[in-house]
Structures are given as structure tokens and as C-alpha cells.
Amino acid sequence: RATEPVVGPERTVDGFAKAFLDELNFEAGVALKRSTTTDQYLALARTIRGYLMADWLRTAERRRQNPTKMVGYLSAEYLLGRQMGNSLLATDLGDIAEQAMTSLGLDFNLLRAQEIEPGLGNGGLGRLAACFIDSLASMDVPSIGYGIRYEYGIFRQTFEEGRQVEVPDAWLSLGAPWEFPHPDRAVQVNFGGTTEQYIDGDGRTRRRWLPAWNVQGIPYHYMVPGYQNGVVNTLRLWSARATQEFDLKIFNSGDYAEAVRAQTFAENISKVLYPEDSTPQGRELRLQQQYFFVACSLKDFIDRTLEEDFDLTRLDERIIFQLNDTHPVIAIPEMMRLLMDEHDMEWAAAWEVTRKCFAYTCHTLLPEALEVWPVELMTRLLPRHMEIIYRINEEFLDTVREAFPGDELRVRRMSVIQEHPERAVRMANLATVAGVKVNGVAALHSELLRDKLLPDFAALWPNKFTNVTNGVTPRRFIRLANQQLSTLITDTIGPGWETDLERLRELEPYADDAAFTESFRQVKQANKDRLRSILSQRDGIELPEHAMLDVMVKRLHEYKRQTLKLLHIVSMYDDITSGRVRREDVVPRTFVFGAKAAPGYFMAKEIIFLINSVAKTIAQDPRVTDLMAVAFPANYNVTLANKLIPAADLSEQISLAGKEASGTGNMKFALNGALTIGTDDGANVEIRELVGDENFFLFGMLEPEVAALADRGYTPSSFYESNPALKRAIDLLASGHFTGGDRSLAAPVVDDLLYKDRFMALADFQSYLDAQARVDAAYRDVDGWTRSAVLNVARSGFFSSDRSMRDYLDRIWMPKS
Ligand code: 26Q
Numbered sequence: 001r002a003t004e005p006v007v008g009p010e011r012t013v014d015g016f017a018k019a020f021l022d023e024l025n026f027e028a029g030v031a032l033k034r035s036t037t038t039d040q041y042l043a044l045a046r047t048i049r050g051y052l053m054a055d056w057l058r059t060a061e062r063r064r065q066n067p068t069k070m071v072g073y074l075s076a077e078y079l080l081g082r083q084m085g086n087s088l089l090a091t092d093l094g095d096i097a098e099q100a101m102t103s104l105g106l107d108f109n110l111l112r113a114q115e116i117e118p119g120l121g122n123g124g125l126g127r128l129a130a131c132f133i134d135s136l137a138s139m140d141v142p143s144i145g146y147g148i149r150y151e152y153g154i155f156r157q158t159f160e161e162g163r164q165v166e167v168p169d170a171w172l173s174l175g176a177p178w179e180f181p182h183p184d185r186a187v188q189v190n191f192g193g194t195t196e197q198y199i200d201g202d203g204r205t206r207r208r209w210l211p212a213w214n215v216q217g218i219p220y221h222y223m224v225p226g227y228q229n230g231v232v233n234t235l236r237l238w239s240a241r242a243t244q245e246f247d248l249k250i251f252n253s254g255d256y257a258e259a260v261r262a263q264t265f266a267e268n269i270s271k272v273l274y275p276e277d278s279t280p281q282g283r284e285l286r287l288q289q290q291y292f293f294v295a296c297s298l299k300d301f302i303d304r305t306l307e308e309d310f311d312l313t314r315l316d317e318r319i320i321f322q323l324n325d326t327h328p329v330i331a332i333p334e335m336m337r338l339l340m341d342e343h344d345m346e347w348a349a350a351w352e353v354t355r356k357c358f359a360y361t362c363h364t365l366l367p368e369a370l371e372v373w374p375v376e377l378m379t380r381l382l383p384r385h386m387e388i389i390y391r392i393n394e395e396f397l398d399t400v401r402e403a404f405p406g407d408e409l410r411v412r413r414m415s416v417i418q419e420h421p422e423r424a425v426r427m428a429n430l431a432t433v434a435g436v437k438v439n440g441v442a443a444l445h446s447e448l449l450r451d452k453l454l455p456d457f458a459a460l461w462p463n464k465f466t467n468v469t470n471g472v473t474p475r476r477f478i479r480l481a482n483q484q485l486s487t488l489i490t491d492t493i494g495p496g497w498e499t500d501l502e503r504l505r506e507l508e509p510y511a512d513d514a515a516f517t518e519s520f521r522q523v524k525q526a527n528k529d530r531l532r533s534i535l536s537q538r539d540g541i542e543l544p545e546h547a548m549l550d551v552m553v554k555r556l557h558e559y560k561r562q563t564l565k566l567l568h569i570v571s572m573y574d575d576i577t578s579g580r581v582r583r584e585d586v587v588p589r590t591f592v593f594g595a596k597a598a599p600g601y602f603m604a605k606e607i608i609f610l611i612n613s614v615a616k617t618i619a620q621d622p623r624v625t626d627l628m629a630v631a632f633p634a635n636y637n638v639t640l641a642n643k644l645i646p647a648a649d650l651s652e653q654i655s656l657a658g659k660e661a662s663g664t665g666n667m668k669f670a671l672n673g674a675l676t677i678g679t680d681d682g683a684n685v686e687i688r689e690l691v692g693d694e695n696f697f698l699f700g701m702l703e704p705e706v707a708a709l710a711d712r713g714y715t716p717s718s719f720y721e722s723n724p725a726l727k728r729a730i731d732l733l734a735s736g737h738f739t740g741g742d743r744s745l746a747a748p749v750v751d752d753l754l755y756k757d758r759f760m761a762l763a764d765f766q767s768y769l770d771a772q773a774r775v776d777a778a779y780r781d782v783d784g785w786t787r788s789a790v791l792n793v794a795r796s797g798f799f800s801s802d803r804s805m806r807d808y809l810d811r812i813w814m815p816k817s
Contacts, residue, residue, distance in 0.1 A: 006058070008051040011093070016100035020047045032104065038174055040106055041114035045177035048087045048097065052223050056232035063142050067308055069317055071136065071143035071813055072301060074331060075129040075324035076290060077273070078147050078235065079121030079154075080222075081638030083178045084112055085480050086134075090225035116171045117639050118178075119153035120237070122277035123555040124664050125363050127638065128441075129324055131664075131801040134473040137226035137233040138499055139805055146297035148289060149179075149220045149237035152272040157596050157635040162612035166275075166599050179220045179237075186216040188243060189295045191288065195384050208341055209384035215266040216243045217296035227475050227499055238296040240269035276598045277555050278369045282424075287330075287373055287381060294331040298338060312343055316356035320813045323360045323435070326371040326427035332358055332434045333385040333392070341384070347391070359812045360431035360438050361468075362449055363661050366559065370453075372424040375417065389425055393417055396433045403460055414456045432457045432464070437812045441470045442662035442683040448703070466811050469686060470662040471801035474501050477668045482646035484523040485672065485793075492516060501800035504671075504793055511790040521786055524649070524673060531647035538640075539633045543590050547629070548779050551644060551674070552652035553594035553636050556604040559659040562595060563749060564761040565652055566611055568772055569618075569630060570738075571729040577623050587776040590629045592644065594636025606748040608632075610738070613745070617738040641665075646672045649785075650775060653678035654768065656759040658703035660684075667799035673789040675778075677771055679764070683799070690795045695788040697778075699771035700764040709763060716757035719765065726765045730754065 009019040023043040024030050030039045063070075088094040101108040121127060129145065136143040155166035190211030200206050222235040242263040268285065269292050280286075305318050323329055335357060339350035364370070379386045393416040404410050412419070416429045432438050432454060440446030446467030450458040458465055479486050479498050489497060493506040510516035528549055535541040552565050569591055575581045593611055597604035615630035633640065651669030653660075653676055660682035670676060670687055677697040678684040688696040701709065720727055730750060732738075739745035753762060779785050797803075810816075 004057060006054055008054045009047075011051070011096060013096055013099045013103060016047065016093070016096050017103055019050055020044060020100060020104070023047050023050075037110065037114055041111045042175050042177050044097070044101070044111050045084055045115070048084065048091065048093065049178065049223060051091045051093060052087060052225055052232050055225070055230050056223055056234075058230070059232050060234070067305075067310075067318065068142055069814065070319050071141060071808075072297070072319050072321040073129065073132060073136075073143065073145045073324065074294065074297060074321050074328035075126070075145065075147050076293065076327035077121030077126030077324070078118075078129045078133070078145065078237075079123070079126035079638060080118045080130045081127075081476065081642070082112075082115045082117045084115050086476060087223075087225060089475060089480055090227055092228050114174070116169075116174065117637060118171055119169055119637055120147070120150050120273060122154055122273070122275060124662070125277070125325060128470055128664060128801075131471065131473040131476075132805060133224045133233065133235055134227075134475060135471070135801040135805045137224045137231050138229060138473075138475065139802055140226060140229060140231045141805065141809070143233055144301075145224065145233075145235040146293065146300075147235070147237050148270050148273075148293045149239040150270055150273040151239075154273055154596070154637070155275055155599070159608075159612060159632075159634050162609050162616065164597055164599075164605050164608050168272075179222055181239075182219045182221065183241075186218050186241070187238075187296045187299050188214050188216050189240075189292050190214045191291070191381055193383065195387060206341075207384070207387065209337070214243050215240045215269060215292065217241075217292060219296070219300065236297070236300065238270065238293045240267055240292060242266035275596075276600070278364065278366060278557065279598070279601075280369065280371045281600075282372070282374055282377065284377060284381065287377060290327055291330050291334070291382060291385075294328050295334055298331060298334055302338060302343075312339060312345065313349055313353055315353050319357055320436075321358050322808070322812070323358055323431055325361060325363050326431055329360070329371075329427045329431045330382070330385065332430060333382075333388040336388045336392070337384055351392075351395075355434050356436060358431070358435050360428075360435040361441065362428065362438065362453070363441055365445065365448055365453060365659060365661055367453070371427040372418060373427065375423040375425065378425055386425075389416060389430065392430070392433060400460065410456055414460075428454070429457075435464070437466050438464050439466045439468045439812065440661065441468065442686060443467055443469060444658075444680075444685050444703070445661040445682060448658060468804055468807040468811060469683060469798075470664050470667070471799050471804035472664050472667050472671070473801045474498050474671065476642070477645070478671055481642040482523075482527065482672050484526055485520075485646065488516075488519050488523055489793075497797075499802065501797035501802065504797040505795065507790060507794035511787045511794065517783070517786045517790060520673065520790055521782075524647070524789070527646040531643055534643050535631060535633055539631075541631045541633060543629055543631060544588065544626070547588040547590040548649045548775075549592065549647055550589050550650040550652065551592045551594075551648040551669070552654075553592070553641065553644060554663075554665055556595035556597040556601070556607060558603060558607075559759045560655050561759055561761050561764075562593065562607055562611065563753060564654055564764065564768055565591070565593075566607075566614060567726070567729050567733075567761065567765060568768060569614060569628070570733055571725055571769065572628060573614075573618060573621075573624055574728050574732050576627055577621070583627065586627045587779050588627050590631065592648075593630070593632040594640060594644065596636065603748065603752060610733070610746060610749050613738040614733075641668070645669055645674070648672065648674040649779070649789075650674060651676045651678075653681070653684050654700070654764075655679060655681045656761075656764070657681045657701055657706050659759065667796065670792045670796040671799060673793050675775075675785070675788055675792060677768075677775055686798070687796065690798055691788075691792050692795070695791050697771045697775055699767040701760070701767075706760065709760065714757070714760060714763065716760070716762040717754050719762040720754060723766055725769060726762060 009015050023046045098108045133145045153169045156169050158165045192212035193210045195209050217238040220237045224233040224235050269288050335354045336350050339345040418424045418426050440449040450465040497503040532543045645668050651674040653666040657679045663682040679700040680702050733746050734750045736743040
């Protein structure tokens with residue numbers, strides 16, 4: 001009897017080349033000399049994954065044989081980035097694969113460049129999920145990621161005359177070599193209809209759901225390899241299909257066109273990722289997406305525990321579901337429904353276990369970003385869940401009234417149901433009521449979350465609140481993105497730091513070592529040279545060779561204050577062109593922006609247009625081209641981040657204090673030896689604490705000062721009137737100088753700054769300019785700068801997502817006692 005593979009293909013150049021040709025010839029049915037680059041890329045991908053297969057099967061089997069409590073990460077987004085490099089790193093097959101391709105006369109790097117990254121996320125939250133599953137695999141934590149297999153991920157951004165134009169992201173169009181579809185394991189998901197009371201076989205009065213329609217969820221499995229440790233975990237993404245039952249009913253009725261329409265309707269559910277990344281719109285399809293993937297995932301997991309003949313009243317001994325923001329919070333009433341309606345449990349027993357199975361991570365501080373779903377919509381789409389939510393809320397509000405008698409205002413604030421402006425379910429409240437823990441994503445954020453966003457809940461349950469500061473995976477963001485720095489680190493402190501990032505501390509003494517710092521500078525320069533050549537090829541952008549590289553890459557949001565960066569650039573331009581500074585006193589800079597705007601976010605799109613306008617004007621002005629350049633490559637994504645971040649000298653983290661929950665780009669830059677100019681916000685606070693004040697450029701109001709200014713009443717124009725440098729910069733922007741003489745084109749942004757400026761860019765402007773002057777002075781001192789850069793790397797080991805996972809395990813998932 002044939003046995004399952006215990007080893008993959010042979011780990012030699014010949015073995016790899018043979019496996020590759022097998023894929024190409026016998027799986028794809030293509031001869032090498034007739035094959036296209038796409039054929040070759042697909043065969044290469046399938047060859048590499050073949051080496052992971054045995055470990056994958058073995059990991060799954062090991063977990064089944066020894067069932068323990070697992071982590072179920074529930075996230076509507078996974079911003080994975082390209083898979084090939086990561087798989088090669090995990091298997092340590094990079095050299096063998098490259099030589100094998102060369103032996104066949106193929107260009108390995110060209111093949112790697114074919115991959116379209118799976119952009120199944122918007123930004124920080126989605127990328128965080130991807131880092132976390134990487135760490136869980138690298139730490140061999142029994143875990144599974146659940147999410148949605150969007151057919152279209154985050155849109156591809158293009159610019160037309162400086163304005164953002166969105167193009168659909170057809171990432172599956174070349175074929176999908178990294179995924180494993182399992183249509184045989186489809187799960188049914190119901191929607192709509194009504195509920196009714198009935199008497200069951202034992203004479204008990206119960207309620208049940210009579211749904212109106214359904215779809216099926218097809219699981220697609222992705223391998224999540226640990227770092228060279230023989231572990232391969234699973235990411236299970238769900239894709240929506242029409243159900244047979246539904247199909248047949250309509251087809252048999254003879255209405256062929258209607259049946260085809262119904263199919264399309266069902267498949268719409270996983271069609272596209274919503275590109276809003278903080279102001280949620282109450283769109284019906286979005287709620288369908290959320291329920292769809294959560295229902296599939298819970299069913300999937302419960303069936304798995306039942307295979308083991310496990311008693312569901314102890315389900316919390318088998319799973320803790322981590323809710324990545326409120327997007328999967330409908331899982332809470334769904335768990336209650338499954339336990340009661342499908343598995344016969346009473347309310348009390350079901351609630352008892354449900355409240356131990358979920359924990360909630362909040363990623364925001366902006367009140368407008370808190371998700372609410374209209375009761376009308378929820379009742380229409382998920383009537384049974386709405387009933388369950390009402391009951392959870394009733395019992396919860398009894399608890400509140402008991403703890404705070406006579407405080408009906410508090411009851412209203414804490415209710416899971418909001419009454420105004422319309423009746424709606426507050427998903428964060430529901431998650432807080434049901435979750436074992438609620439965590440923020442950086443120390444400051446967790447504090448503000450507890451004291452400002454959910455203070456009533458903190459008063460009731462102070463111990464429910466905790467912090468887990470975000471982290472990033474050093475495998476992708478140092479080892480893969482910055483190979484030269486990685487080699488330098490390994491040559492200096494030895495191997496193993498990739499999975500024990502605090503070991504970067506051992507670099508500290510080398511901050512004063514002439515040979516080391518010289519190598520470190522060379523690495524940074526090589527990364528800059530590589531970036532210049534990439535931007536030249538990718539975008540036709542030609543950048544000067546020697547200039548400080550000042551980078552601001554993140555989603556476009558007013559609170560992140562890309563306009564503050566723009567005001568600095570305009571101010572520098574004005575200083576040079578008006579002769580206010582001597583040319584020889586200017587430190588040449590290249591500014592790089594990367595940012596997508598939500599397609600419906602008007603102001604964000606105006607800001608993109610204005611940045612592009614300034615970039616163009618500067619590029620065409622011979623008075624400044626030797627001293628400054630602005631590059632705004634379109635379509636910033638994980639692939640570009642991996643090239644950009646290692647090249648940066650200066651990292652811009654300039655959100656208004658109290659608005660950025662954490663930031664994770666800030667960590668990636670510090671770990672790659674950029675210095676940060678930043679506000680006292682999010683994880684910047686912890687970065688500064690760790691790297692030291694002298695290696696960080698702090699500016700701007702502190703959060704309490706922001707709150708005080710808002711209370712006093714903020715008038716941006718008073719800052720404009722009283723600060724000549726600010727007035728000059730704004731006047732120049734407003735004059736139409738950067739917009740072909742047309743003042744109206746700059747007006748939306750300028751007017752907003754002068755008359756609203758919700759995020760107080762003008763109030764922080766002077767402080768920002770002063771900090772930028774300190775940056776210039778520091779950069780002139782080459783040795784001092786390099787020393788600071790080295791210390792940023794050496795002291796940022798805390799920001800490994802492995803440490804984040806340890807914290808989740810210790811504080812939330814598997815606490816001792
Ligand atoms: C919700 C409902 C409907 C449509 C879209 C959404 C939606 C989608 C994505 C709402 C929010 C997001 C993403 C939020 C996000 O990325 N937040 C960031 O999370 C990072 C990881 O914790 C933090 O570092 C950032 O500070 C935070 O802004």
C-alpha cells in the first residue's frame with residue numbers, strides 16, 4: 001500500500017530542476033522550449049510548494065493526534081504579499097532554486113517578478129494578520145487563520161493627470177499556484193427569512209430560523225510555513241458559490257436567466273474587498289461578507305472538534321477565536337445560534353461557553369470608525385442573530401443596572417443597541433460584552449481605548465482590558481526585504497536572530513565600530529541604488545543619487561497628515577527659490593510618498609492630486625532639482641514596501657497624537673535602520689522609549705495637549721496668521737503655483753486646512769519644521785547618523801510579531817491561572 005510522502009522532492013539542484021520539469025511537462029502539459037514566462041512562473045511556484053507539502057501534512061496530522069487549545073484568527077483581511085520569496089526562505093531553497101533555473105537557461109528573478117501579490121487587505125490591519133500567522137507558524141503554535149478569498153483584492157492604483165484612478169486587481173488571472181481549493185468540503189450559509197417558535201421532541205419551547213436563501217462557502221487552503229522549522233500551518237479562505245439546492249429550484253422552474261442571475265448574486269459575496277479602511281459604510285454586501293466567512297469558519301471548527309467526539313460545553317478548551325477588529329464580531333451570536341439551535345444547548349450553557357471563546361482587538365480611536373449595523377438591515381439579513389443580540393443585550397444591561405443602580409444614561413451609553421440617529425447594533429460593544437479580553441494595539445492606544453473610547457466598560461470590567469503592542473515579522477521585513485543587512489547582522493552576531501529578535505541588542509557595541517558602521521552605510525547605499533533602479537524601471541521616475549531619502553508610505557488619511565509633510569516640502573521649496581536659505585546650507589532630500597485613497601474619500605483624493613502637482617512642479621524647476629525631488633510611485637503595496645523600506649533614511653510617522661492606534665510601518669523602518677521623525681502617537685511612543693530620545697526626532701503636541709486645544713476651540717487660521725513660514729507655504733500652495741496657475745485646483749485642500757483642519761496640521765507645523773531642521777543637522781554628521789541608525793536596529797527587536805504572539809498567548813489566549 002502506498003504511503004503518504006514523508007519527504008518532498010530531493011533538495012539538490014538536479015532534484016529541483018527535475019521536479020520543475022515534471023510540473024511543467026506533466027502537470028501543465030507544456031514543453032520547456034514552448035513555455036511562456038507565465039508557464040515557468042507557475043511551474044516554479046508549484047515546485048516550491050511541493051517541498052512544503054510533506055511538512056504541511058505532517059503538521060496537520062500532529063495537531064489532530066494531539067488535540068490542544070488552538071488559536072482561531074478571524075480576520076476579514078490578510079495582506080499577504082508575494083508568496084514565492086517567503087516560501088523559498090521558509091524552506092531555505094533560494095540558492096538551489098536559482099541554480100536550477102539557471103541550469104535550465106531561465107531567469108530566476110524574472111520568474112519571481114511575475115507573481116501578483118495577494119492583496120487581500122487594505123493596509124495595517126490586514127498586514128498585521130499576515131505577520132501574525134507567520135509568527136504563529138514560526139513558533140509552532142497550533143492555530144488556523146480564517147478569512148475571505150476575495151476574487152479582487154485591494155484595487156491597483158494608477159494616476160491620470162495626477163489623480164487616482166482605480167483598476168480592478170485581477171490577482172487570480174494568471175492562475176493560483178499557492179492555493180488548494182476544496183469544493184468537496186463546501187459549507188452552507190443561510191440568509192434572510194424569519195424566525196418562529198416551535199415545540200421540540202422533548203416538549204421544550206424553542207426558536208428556530210427559517211432562512212430565505214443560502215450560498216455555499218468553498219474553502220481554499222493556503223500554506224503558512226514557519227521559518228525553517230518544519231511547521232506548515234493553514235490559512236483557510238472562503239469563496240462563495242451558489243448552492244445546488246438553490247440552483248435546481250430555479251432551473252427547474254424553467255427560468256434559466258433568473259437562475260444564472262441568482263448564481264452571480266451568490267458569487268458576489270466574495271467578489272471584492274471593500275477598499276474603505278476606516279470609515280465603514282453600512283453596506284449590505286459587506287455584512288453578507290462578514291457573516292459568510294464567520295459562519296463558514298465556526299461550522300468548520302465545530303465539525304472538527306465533533307470529529308474528536310468533544311463535548312461542546314467545553315469548547316473553550318479547544319479554541320480561542322481572536323476577532324481582528326469588529327469585522328468578524330457577528331461570530332458571537334452565530335456561536336450562540338449554533339450551540340442552541342443546531343446543538344441543542346440551553347441559553348445559559350451556550351452563553352457560558354461562548355463568552356470564553358472570543359477575544360477582541362480594537363484598531364482605532366476614531367469614533368466614526370466604530371462599526372454599527374442598522375437594526376433594520378440586521379433583522380432582514382440575520383433575523384435569528386438579531387434576536388440573540390437583543391437577549392445578550394438585555395442580560396448585559398441588567399448587569400449594568402445592578403452595578404450602577406439608577407444610572408440610565410450609563411445604560412444607554414453601554415447598550416449594544418444605539419438608538420440615534422437610527423437603531424443600530426454597536427459591534428464594539430457586543431465584542432466587549434462577550435469577549436474574554438479587549439486589547440488595543442500599542443501601549444498608548446490601549447490606555448486611550450480603556451479611558452476614552454470604552455470608559456464605561458472599563459469601569460464595569462477593569463480586568464478585561466489589556467494591551468498587546470503590534471509587531472512585524474522579521475522574516476519578510478528584514479530577512480527577505482533586506483538581504484544585505486541580514487548578512488551583515490549574521491556575520492556580526494551569528495545566526496538565529498530571525499526568530500529571537502531581541503538578539504539584535506548584540507549589535508549595540510558595533511554602533512561605534514568603524515568597520516561595521518562603514519559596512520552598514522554601504523548596505524544602506526546599495527538599497528538606495530536598488531530602489532532608484534526599481535523606480536526608474538517601474539515608474540519611469542529618475543531620482544538623484546545622493547540625497548537623504550525621506551519616506552512617508554501608508555494609506556491616505558487626514559489623521560495621518562500627509563498634508564503636513566506636503567507643507568514642509570513646499571516650505572523648503574519656498575526657502576530655496578526665494579533665496580531665504582543659502583544653497584550650500586541645504587541638505588538635499590528625496591521625498592517619497594506611497595498612499596492609496598479609499599475611492600469615495602474626496603479629500604484624500606484631492607491630497608493625492610496636490611502631492612502629484614507639487615512633485616511635478618519641483619521636477620520641472622531647475623532652481624531646485626539638484627536639492628530636492630518628490631517621488632510618488634503609484635500602487636504602493638507589500639511588494640513595493642519591501643523595496644522601499646530598506647532604502648529609507650528617514651521614516652515619517654506624523655499622525656496627530658491620539659489618532660494612530662499603533663502603526664506598523666514605523667516598526668519596519670526602525671528595524672531597517674531609518675530614523676523616525678514622529679509624534680507621540682501609537683507605537684512611536686514605544687519606539688522612542690526603546691531607541692532613545694537622541695535617536696528619534698519627536699515633535700508636536702502630546703495627546704492631552706491635543707484634547708485641551710480641541711476643548712478650548714481650535715482655530716487653524718490663527719496659526720496661519722501668526723506664523724510667517726506657514727503663511728508663505730500655504731499662500732504658495734493656494735496661489736496655483738503648483739497647479740498650472742489654477743488656484744481652484746488647490747482650494748479643496750487649502751480651504752480645509754485654513755477653516756477646518758480637523759487633525760491640527762497647522763498647530764503642529766512649527767514644531768515639525770524645527771524637528772526637520774534637527775534632522776538636517778543630524779544628517780550632516782554622517783558618523784552620528786549611522787550610529788543612530790545602527791542603534792535603531794539594535795534596539796527594535798521588541799517589535800517582532802513573535803513577541804506580539806507571546807503576549808497574546810500570555811495575556812489572552814493561554815493565561816496561567
Ligand atoms: C469596515 C467596515 C466596512 C468597510 C471597511 C471596514 C474597514 C476595513 C479596514 C475598517 C478598517 C480597516 C482597517 C483598519 C486598519 O488598518 N487599522 C490600522 O491597524 C493597524 C494594525 O493594528 C494599526 O497599526 C493602525 O494604527 C490602524 O490604523
